[in-house]
């Protein structure tokens with residue numbers, strides 16, 4: 001039945017996930033930077049909106065810094081997707097002297113995405129808020145017009161496939 005082999009396989013899978021996730025995380029950070037630059041260029045100067053956005057990002061970053069083992073779930077207000085951010089060091093999944101460059105785990109619970117790992121709490125928080133950059137399901141949701149999303153969420157129309 002359950003042998004050491006399945007545990008080894010699980011650990012190997014976890015290691016592989018972490019290794020590929022690190023590369024993806026770096027790509028996501030680059031993509032996020034581009035998205036932010038584009039968003040900043042597209043915005044007409046709206047001091048209130050900019051301030052509100054900055055406060056929201058700061059709040060998210062503080063929340064991630066205060067993460068405990070169980071992590072925190074953000075629900076995206078625009079799409080309703082739920083993104084979990086976890087501190088794997090606090091969860092005891094990393095040895096205290098381990099490389100912490102993949103300490104923070106971010107995954108989309110709604111679409112069961114492969115997790116991403118970040119060494120920086122702020123980067124993890126930003127990735128959680130902009131899951132459409134790295135989660136295919138979130139990207140599709142983000143492309144659906146808001147009015148359609150609202151109707152789908154109320155169950156008035158089935159989601160387009």
Ligand SMILES: [Zn+2]
Pocket residue numbers: 081108109110111112113131135136137138139
């Ligand atoms: Zn998603």
